[in-house]
Amino acid sequence: MKTKKKEEIKPPPITPEVKLHDSYWLAEIAIIILVSAIICILMYPHILTSPKVYHVGDISDRNIKASTDLLVEDVKLTKELREKAVRAVRDVYDFDPTDSHLISRIHEAFKFARENLPENPDQEDVEKLKKGFFEILSIPPDDKIFNSLYMAHFSSEIEQRLISIIEPIIKKGVISDKRLLAQKIRKGIIIHDIISGNEIKVTKLSSFYDKREVKEIILKKKKEIIEETGNKRLAELIGNMAEILIQPNITFNSRETELRKEIAKNSVKPSYFKVKKGEMIVREGEKITPEILLKLNAQRKALKEEKGxxxxxxxxxxxxxxxxxxxxxxxxxxxxxxxxxxxxxxxxxxxxxxxxxxxxxxxxxxxxxxxxxxxxxxxxxxxxxxxxxxxxxxxxxxxxxxxxxxxxxxxxxxxxxxxxxxxxxxxxxxxxxxxxxxxxxxxxxxxxxxxxxxxxxxxxxxxxxxxxxxxxxxxxxxxxxxxxxxxxxxxxxxxxxxxxxxxxxxxxxTSDIKLLELASLDQPLLQELMVRAPGTYHHSVIVSNMVEAAAHEIGANPLLAKVAAYYHDIGKMKKPLYFIENQIGTENKHEKLAPSMSALILISHVKDGVEIAKKHKLGQEIIDIIQQHHGTSLITYFYEKAKAQAEKSGKALPNEADFRYPGPKPQTKEAGLVMLADSVEAACRSLSDPTPARIKGTVQNIINKIFADGQLDECELTLKDLNKIAKSFNKTLAGIFHHRIEYPEPVDPKEQKKRLANGTSDQIRKADTRDKEKAFKTEDKNGLRRLGMSG
Known part of the structure; x- marks a missing residue:
């Protein structure tokens, strides 16, 4: 069993309309870019120029004014103020009140030693104990100190006496050498407690110890121990350990100090003096001084920022x-x-x-x-x-x-x-x-x-x-x-x-002001239309009334629609007698013409109307409606007549395109309204008995044909709009073509008897009307029902 090959899906062809739309789209983008670029260049006119660079001692070749308000930095004054701010910053010293938990390490070291003191010591156990003890204290091993402590079994007394010496010293603080602070202490230094984060300003050297003073304190404590215990070796042991364990816990923080100096420097805002816009900076032939150069540089910087x-x-x-x-x-x-x-x-x-x-x-x-x-x-x-x-x-x-x-x-x-x-x-x-x-x-x-x-x-x-x-x-x-x-x-x-x-x-x-001017029936062009083509003039007035009312219903521009309706057929002025509404008491000139020639004459009235409208400067919107009010519709009567003649003579059938208007189709609601009203009014005018039912049927039939022919495809009219238009047309036309009362004329008695025998004229007319209304209802049963306009 052969399988069918899948048909390849091809993209839709690119039509001339699509290409034209794309070209318009690109043109729109180009215009937006062009306008934006022009505005930006006008906004920054210096973008295309570069100011001359001057140096101290140069001679200005022209007058130079400030192009905008300038704030010129006073570099010298700013530098002085920043240096003063830096000098005012105090040095920062970090203070560790616990000296990295020294006291707790002493407790831990002595406890470790007592717990691991061997009962039957050998060299290896002793070495292990010594290593662990000094590692906990974080000091280098010392055999003399260790042996003394070992002999004393790392007694609690030694531990407590050692702590009593160390603790008050490290809490007050120890610095390496006070003599280094002799100059700084005058403006004070900042002591930063690294544990609490608190800071104090210190202006006295007595606020802490240095290593020299620590030695003196330890020496004093040693004497006190000797006096108290009489044990010189114990005093030496405790004194040596204290001297080794006590290290400076107040140290200079150079990084923090420099950071604070930088912050102080940057916190000093530049000093400026103001130059007003338009103020003369330098005159032609004047020598450039340092102060003038500052102003020129400020202006160049401002211009550079503008043209960035x-x-x-x-x-x-x-x-x-x-x-x-x-x-x-x-x-x-x-x-x-x-x-x-x-x-x-x-x-x-x-x-x-x-x-x-x-x-x-x-x-x-x-x-x-x-x-x-x-x-x-x-x-x-x-x-x-x-x-x-x-x-x-x-x-x-x-x-x-x-x-x-x-x-x-x-x-x-x-x-x-x-x-x-x-x-x-x-x-x-x-x-x-x-x-x-x-x-x-x-x-x-x-x-x-x-x-x-x-x-x-x-x-x-x-x-x-x-x-x-x-x-x-x-x-x-x-x-x-x-x-x-x-x-x-x-x-x-x-x-x-x-x-x-x-x-x-x-x-x-075309503004509403111009439309109102054109709407005056005293306009020379309308007066000319009334004289040369009175039927067309009357038709245009009725169409204007129709489209104005309908435009209100669908949200179109009533004034534009009305004025366009006045002028939509002005092209008929060139050959008025070739149009049926102007053939009053004269023969129909089309009877002697070939159908193709008649079609050309009818089609030409659109082109002639556009030319007349341009000559009288009616405005593009009205010209467009004149050009579009027939769209590409078919001149059916002459096309069918040409077909019949061709069939009768055995010639080739005529080309339908030759009997269609050139278009374009209506592009706006107003143009669509004029097209509909133009056709509907002409059709209703030809009714022999324009009853409301016949008018309604005709309106629906004409709108349906125009819609089905695709003439409304390119304008914004919706099916809902068409329904509203039909109702509005019915109302307007019913008012124009309403029945008048017929007054009876005297009749001969014999004629009266004859009428009584065959039915009165009124009865016959009423019956005929009922038949015609029934026929229209039957014909239009499928009229615009699909458009939602029947009933």
Whole structure:
């Protein structure tokens, strides 16, 4: 039995769409990196330069001012203070009050000797005893001392007399030679008890013994023993043992002493003198003195720190991360396509650069102004910087979600420029958020100024709080801060007013302000449409009403959808009579044309509409909807007509692609709405008896066909949205095509009898309506039930 080879799983092919998406993704990353790099280079302008190195005696070739506030170390004074601190440190001596447990060793040694004293001694036993005894005492063996002790059977009396001499001496402490401390004792020494850890300062040599004094004490004790016992040999034995066992237990700790000197040295902070930013360090032609050189070196060090590669990389990563995360979160919330996101990213990056330059320039002006007028602090003047301008513009064109992220990034960068004060970050972040929310639904330019006034009032509270946190509480300072903060809000509104139309023009954005202007039916382009293609104009007005109501239901932009609906068919102005809604009382021009030519004419109205929209600068969003409102849908009537003609003549069937619109398919909710409303309105207009049931059936049928054809695959419309759209369309169209009361006309009596015989016209019409409604219900039984829109 042959086994089938396992089919190799191949990865999906890389389509042009995937490649294009990847290229957009790479372009987005590149823009984020580029913007971050530009900001970092502008933040550290000295990164590309290297200051000249001067030496004492050189002549300056230019005027050099302090580029920032400098703290210059006074090296000479610092050195003197550190040397003084080192001299003040006292030497440390370790004190062992037990001398490594000497007393306990004496007890143990004598006990060992008495317990191991041999009854029948031989040479080997004696040697073993001697070795063990002296090992316990940790002193070299001494035959004379051992023999004397052995003869005395290591008596307890010798043990007790020996301890009585040693114990008080080691408790007080023994040093090798007091004469070595003659100089040090004046400022005192530190005696460190290694057992308890306690330390005492000693300033008298009488506080401890040295070896010379110990000998004198032992000699005295020997005399006392002789006087008491009359045993000179016993006194000599005890005295010799005491002299051997007592060793210095106060020793100099050089390591600890040096460590404390180092700590004292390092604890002395460098002494500085201040050089203010802008202060002249050296003039052209002036000789470099040691003091000037200190200032120049301090400036070079400050510049070096600013342009340190690690600092630059850190700032780059910070800016790059903030901008990247903010952008991608904003793009996810908007759901825009890659090419539109790329434009948004370029705009966001440009706005960030503009805000940064505004902050940089404003900060420079504030500092120069404060140097000229000493009463004006640069901290108070900085509140006038219109950082909120960027957030207002981003909110207008990209939405509030993107504006929130932008506000955070712009505020962080602004705070970094302004000496990293957290107070400035809070000030700019709060007023940027308020500004962004103030213009998120802006439909008049006066709103910019009104928002600026509101922000100015909030800025006053923020500025007073920031002044207090910065420690600047003088009345003059606070008054200047209040005025600056209020003017900062107004300037933000004024700058936004000036930049808004410029950005619309450069980036092709369409703000609500422009949409409101375009929504006026007095617009010359709409007036021209009404004159040249009145049917199309009327159709566009109805479609605008439909999409506006539906947009409210699904969370789309009602204003954008409405305005786009007004202009979606402006391309029909070039050949108005080729479109059925404009053929009033005239013959149908398509009857004399080949189906393929008719299809070309219909398709061309999209291209013509895009050209007209660009000429009149309607904005990219409206141009996109004009281009997408037919998607790639099939012109069914002329395609079927061409197929029938081909079958009849025996020619090859027409290519379906020739009868489809070129696309692209709708990319946004608004574009999808216009496509649906355009087709639904045209279909409902053709109904001979537009009852609510027939309208509902037609709406469901048209939406179902568009959905099944895949025209809504690339926009964000969900099945739930389609259900809401259908209900909204039904409601709007029912109001437009509602029945009017028919007033009866006088009839001839003979005609009346005839009608009574065959049924009245009203009865016939009602029956016909019931039949048609029943037919629509049967046809649409499977209509949009699978989309959740039936019933």
């Amino acid at each position: 590669i690690s600092k630059l990389i850190g700032m780059f990563v910070l800016v790059c991360s903030m901008l990247g995360v903010t952008y991608f979160i904003g793009s996810l919330s908007t759901g825009k396509k890659s090419h539109r996101r790329l434009k948004d990213l370029i705009f966001t990056g440009l706005m960030l650069l503009i805000v940064y330059l505004i902050v940089l320039f404003s900060n420079f002006i504030a500092e120069e102004f404060s140097r000229t007028f000493q009463n004006f602090s640069p901290n108070a003047l900085r509140f006038i910087i219109p950082v909120a301008t960027g957030s207002m513009l981003v909110s207008i064109f990209l939405g509030i979600n993107s504006a929130i992220g932008f506000s955070f990034v712009a505020s962080v960068i602004s705070a970094i420029v302004l000496k990293r004060h957290i107070e400035y970050f809070i000030y700019f972040f709060v007023n940027s958020l308020i500004s962004a929310y103030g213009v998120k639904s802006c439909r008049e330019r006066i709103v910019f100024i009104k928002t600026g006034l509101k922000v100015g009032l909030v800025n006053i509270i923020l500025a007073i709080s920031a002044e207090i946190l910065l420690g600047l509480t003088s009345s003059v300072e606070i008054i200047i801060a209040v005025i600056s903060a209020f003017m900062g809000g107004i300037f933000s509104g004024i700058v936004t007013t000036g930049l808004q139309p410029l950005i619309e023009s450069v980036f092709g954005y």
